Amino acid sequence: MLTLNFICMLNLVLFILAFLFMELVAWSNHKYIMHGFLWRWHKDHHQNDREKIALDQMKFSGLEKNDLFFLVYAIPAIILIITGLYLHVYEPVFIGAGISLYGLTYFLIHDMLIHKRIKLPFLQKIQAKYLKAVVEAHLAHHRPKNSTDFNNFGLLIFPNLFKKK
Numbered sequence: 001m002l003t004l005n006f007i008c009m010l011n012l013v014l015f016i017l018a019f020l021f022m023e024l025v026a027w028s029n030h031k032y033i034m035h036g037f038l039w040r041w042h043k044d045h046h047q048n049d050r051e052k053i054a055l056d057q058m059k060f061s062g063l064e065k066n067d068l069f070f071l072v073y074a075i076p077a078i079i080l081i082i083t084g085l086y087l088h089v090y091e092p093v094f095i096g097a098g099i100s101l102y103g104l105t106y107f108l109i110h111d112m113l114i115h116k117r118i119k120l121p122f123l124q125k126i127q128a129k130y131l132k133a134v135v136e137a138h139l140a141h142h143r144p145k146n147s148t149d150f151n152n153f154g155l156l157i158f159p160n161l162f163k164k165k
């Protein structure tokens with residue numbers, strides 16, 4: 001019984017750690033890879049940046065090349081889950097689930113709430129202070145002062161200054 005509890009706790013910890021770790025991965029990939037050597041995949045997500053229109057008025061024509069990054073994260077998560085289930089080893093399953101939950105959160109917040117690629121009514125009504133700050137912080141990323149100054153590369157964790165507005 002004690003071992004079973006320990007295994008459950010460990011899986012839960014792995015699940016939460018995988019989720020949190022993904023914010024670090026997303027931040028560093030965004031800063032050093034997407035705005036680095038894979039800029040050609042990410043460029044179309046910034047195509048509206050120079051037009052002085054509100055973030056939610058930006059035009060996204062269906063899929064972006066940038067969406068390929070979802071596959072980059074989804075494929076390892078799926079492999080971890082399927083392999084774990086197949087081998088009856090549950091740690092990778094929970095790690096894969098943590099990565100997947102982060103992906104879903106990123107999709108809901110970044111693509112639905114911030115960019116409104118699909119207008120989900122329940123997301124339009126959100127008034128939570130933290131989420132408003134998340135939107136402000138991401139807006140700063142889309143409003144660089146010059147072509148090299150894209151600040152704020154994370155999504156859920158960002159400098160405090162965005163919370164004060």
Ligand SMILES: [Zn+2]
Binds near residue numbers: 034042046141150
């Ligand atoms: Zn970017």
Ligand SMILES: [Zn+2]
Binds near residue numbers: 045115138142
């Ligand atoms: Zn964006």
